Amino acid sequence: MSPQVFFRVLVGLSLGVTIAISGAAFWILESSEDWRAVLEWHGNGGIMEYFSTNLPASGWPQSVLVLLLVVAAGLTLAVQVGMFLFWRFARTGYVVLAALFLVVTLFDGLVVMTPIEAALHDIALILDGVIITMAYLQPIASYFEARKA
Numbered sequence: 562m563s564p565q566v567f568f569r570v571l572v573g574l575s576l577g578v579t580i581a582i583s584g585a586a587f588w589i590l591e592s593s594e595d596w597r598a599v600l601e602w603h604g605n606g607g608i609m610e611y612f613s614t615n616l617p618a619s620g621w622p623q624s625v626l627v628l629l630l631v632v633a634a635g636l637t638l639a640v641q642v643g644m645f646l647f648w649r650f651a652r653t654g655y656v657v658l659a660a661l662f663l664v665v666t667l668f669d670g671l672v673v674m675t676p677i678e679a680a681l682h683d684i685a686l687i688l689d690g691v692i693i694t695m696a697y698l699q700p701i702a703s704y705f706e707a708r709k710a
Contacts, residue, residue, distance in 0.1 A: 607670025647704040
């Protein structure tokens with residue numbers, strides 16, 4: 562398998578694992594009463610809980626928040642596609658997004674996860690580290706460089 566294909570497989574796996582983490586949240590809804598009671602503490606005291614309870618339910622602040630979330634989702638999607646297609650901005654974007662998610666995690670409050678969520682998060686972190694490293698080392702780094710006509 563060529564390095565280019567291997568890199569693309571890793572980017573695809575990273576996206577797949579991230580989607581699986583979101584899917585694991587639906588599994589939690591079908592879990593036992595004991596698990597649900599413990600998992601209610603997830604994010605307790607975090608920045609997301611603060612924003613969800615202190616922002617108005619309507620008006621321009623909510624519109625701004627929705628707009629920011631749509632822009633963030635669009636940028637994340639553009640960076641993922643860009644990494645797959647070796648667009649120049651994508652490497653820096655991937656590092657910036659990883660750093661932003663790290664900062665948000667620092668203010669996420671108490672985090673309680675099921676074993677499958679924890680395993681998927683660990684896999685996602687490993688994949689992201691490998692992707693960032695490969696993106697800045699040869700031969701993959703050369704695919705991100707400007708093409709001369």
